[in-house]
Amino acid sequence: MQTHAYRREEATGMTDDMNAQLTAAGNEMSASFLAAKKRSDETLAKLKANPGKFTMLTGDRPTGRLHLGHFFGSIRERVAMQNLGVNTNIIIADYQVITDRDTTEHIDDNVLNLVLDYMAAGIDPEKTMIFTHSAVPAENQLMLPFLSLVTEAELHRNPTVKSEMESSGHALTGLLLTYPVHQACDILFCKANVVPIGKDNLPHVEITRTIARRFNERYAKKNPVFPEPAAILSEAPEIPGLDGRKMSxxxxxxxxxxxxxxxxxxxxxxxxxxxxxxxxxxxxxxxxxxxxxxxxxxxxxxxxxxxxxxxxxxxxxxxxxxxxxxxxxxxxxxxxxxxxxAKDMDSVRDILHDGNARANAIANQTLDEVREAMGMHYDR
CATH class of the missing domain: 1.10.240.10 (Tyrosyl-Transfer RNA Synthetase)
Incomplete structure (x- = not known):
């Protein structure tokens, strides 16, 4: 028994006392989460020492307004990274709204309100690229090669897919099942190597790392195309709602x-x-x-x-x-x-237009590199 305890402590860097810590929502932290938190802290230390070497991507689905959970779970980290000098990118994942919904009603209003909250919280569109999913076709085209790099069993095991399906009461659509792969496209099209997230999204970062590694091993061993991004966990990874459940x-x-x-x-x-x-x-x-x-x-x-x-x-x-x-x-x-x-909504739309243009330039370049690695350039 002592040997097992030693191995667990050696692997995670955590003692049994530390494994008994409670999150803000009152759930016991798992050893795997604490290990991820330790890696997150190490990555954050490197980022602070040399922020210019890091590219960050994160984002939100425009299913409604942002709340305090979003702010403490991710947004304040985005602002901090931006101000440190990290290359920051925020995706408004409008296509992902339909993973578990049958309507896109109010999506335009939701998107614009996200941009308002981002900027009110300190996001500077001169420093941070803000863009929408549906406006960047080359990024979405990465889905095809990426889907070939994961198995159906791996997708079914993703706990976030399961919880999203259960909470929505929606049937498991192909889009919902492949949601983690879509997020991998979001992260990797701009070659992000850090992703600030809450605990719930750790599995998505892990599958993104897997996809990046498998693509490089299969098609680009000599000149890897994608980095394997690291998760940077919020200091408040679980934030309870006013009723004690997860804030949602x-x-x-x-x-x-x-x-x-x-x-x-x-x-x-x-x-x-x-x-x-x-x-x-x-x-x-x-x-x-x-x-x-x-x-x-x-x-x-x-x-x-x-x-x-x-x-x-x-x-x-x-x-x-x-x-x-x-x-x-x-x-x-x-x-x-x-x-x-909010007094000048035309400027808000201009910010999205500019961000979409920048994102398209990056996505087109990345897709060209993917085609080159796969031997799919025929026009020369």
Whole structure:
């Protein structure tokens, strides 16, 4: 038994005590996640030392508005990388909306609102390429060679595909099954070597690494075409919604970045707690109260346990008031910048147009390299 424990610690760099840490949502961290976090920290250290050597890609599906989970899970890392000097790219994955939905209603509005929230959060389109999936055909064409590099069994094993199918109640379409390969196209077309993500998307980065490695081994051993990207995990990899479940637009438990102060207050006031008057931070036994404390901790930078001790016997009403005030204070600058940007929507559309043009130039170059590696250049 001691030998097994030693091997686990050696492989992950983590002790048994560290393996018992809890995430913000109250779920025990797995050893594999902690190992991934360790690799993430090592990559981040290299990135900070030499940011110009790194290219980042991440993005969002335009299925609705961005919320606090998006901000703390990914967006603030995007802004930090951009400001460090990393080559940053953000994809608005509009094609991926139809992986588990039968409509594209409101997609134009959703796309434009994503751009507004990106810029309000600090994304600078002069430094970061923002583009839409559907506007870059060469990137999507990478799906054909990439699909030949993974098996059906590997796609079925992807936990994110399973959870997306279960949560949506949608039948498993070919697009949903191959969703991880589509994301690999997103990441690899611009040769991204870092991807800032939350815990849920780790399997996608792993399959992207597999595809890059297999393509290089099969077609480009002497001159590899693709890097094997590394995941950079958020400091808050699991962020609970106001009801203690995962923060999700579909659960209605999310605080939207673009919501008004009044809308935010109304949502928090409606959030469930429990019958215990004394406020304590206990993610396992009191997930709903702890979710509110976690939210307050994130936006104030304070320890949730410290906030709980401060509120003490004042009860859920006092807790909710503290959360409302803290969240609204945190989001006030974002809302102000967003409102100013929204006054000129033509400029927002111009930003997308320019980003799409840049993305097409990169994708066409990468597709040419793929064809060259595969011996598919016939016009010379």
């Amino acid at each position: 637009k579909s659960y209605g438990n999310s605080i939207m970045l673009g919501a008004t102060a009044e809308e935010t207050a109304k949502l928090i006031k409606k959030s469930p707690t429990d019958s215990e008057r004394t406020i304590t931070f206990d993610p396992v036994n009191r997930p709903q109260v702890s979710a509110l404390l976690t939210t307050a901790g994130l936006v104030t930078g304070r320890d949730p346990s410290e906030i709980a001790a401060e509120i003490g016997n004042a009860g859920a009403g006092a807790l909710k008031k503290y959360v409302i005030d803290s969240v609204n204070e945190f989001l006030a600058p974002h809302r102000e910048r967003r409102a100013e940007l």
